[in-house]
Amino acid sequence: MSASVPAALPISGTESVETQPPVAISAFRAFLSRLNDSLRNSLSERRPWPELADRSTFSKPESFSDATLRIRKNYSYFRVNYLMVIGVTLAFSLIFHPFSLLLLLGLLFSWIILYLFRPADQPLIIFGRTFSDRETLGILVIFSIFVIFLTSVGSLIISAIMLGFGLVCAHGAFRAPDDLFLDDEEPAATGFLSFIGGAASNAVTATVPTISNTRI
Numbered sequence: 001m002s003a004s005v006p007a008a009l010p011i012s013g014t015e016s017v018e019t020q021p022p023v024a025i026s027a028f029r030a031f032l033s034r035l036n037d038s039l040r041n042s043l044s045e046r047r048p049w050p051e052l053a054d055r056s057t058f059s060k061p062e063s064f065s066d067a068t069l070r071i072r073k074n075y076s077y078f079r080v081n082y083l084m085v086i087g088v089t090l091a092f093s094l095i096f097h098p099f100s101l102l103l104l105l106g107l108l109f110s111w112i113i114l115y116l117f118r119p120a121d122q123p124l125i126i127f128g129r130t131f132s133d134r135e136t137l138g139i140l141v142i143f144s145i146f147v148i149f150l151t152s153v154g155s156l157i158i159s160a161i162m163l164g165f166g167l168v169c170a171h172g173a174f175r176a177p178d179d180l181f182l183d184d185e186e187p188a189a190t191g192f193l194s195f196i197g198g199a200a201s202n203a204v205t206a207t208v209p210t211i212s213n214t215r216i
Helices: 023-043 064-077 079-095 098-116 133-149 152-174 192-215
Strands: 124-126 129-131
Touching: 064 079, 064 152, 079 098, 079 152, 098 133, 098 152, 129 133, 133 152
Parallel strands: none
Antiparallel strands: 124 129
16 A cells, blocks of 8 residues: 655745834834934034123114114024024914914824825725825815814914014114124025925935835
């Protein structure tokens, strides 16, 4: 009697596939890391605050053109400090209006969770209905318009920015920039307005290949 040889079972290649961390988490961590680095680099360019508040340098401008020239020179020198003043003014305005702050945070996290860092292979499902990327984007845009223009958030943000801008212009107009040593060639974009865009673009550039691979 010949012994029967059991048939060889096929080996599936799917068992060797290693699990990878979610794309959204890695992309969000890369964004926060680059944002933190850019923030530190921008804050390192701020001028000393005692130099900003030196009373001996304040004087009345001779004319409107002189005030405009002072504002332009002081802004070139105290750019980061001025942007911090506007940012602090906006932050205090939101803190004293907690309802507007909660609405703004809800809008921000809605964009982050539902669109920016949501994996491309995971559709948005709400109440058993699947939404495409275009439908999700449209819902977020409508929600953003509602929060900013139909609630107190928009007017609060505009008022806080205008208040901070007024403080910056008043300081720049009454501070004589004669003691400032301005460089002839300055960076085109520095400060808080540039590090956000730079960090976001770098994070998106770093994560686009990974997201595109998940869609294939």
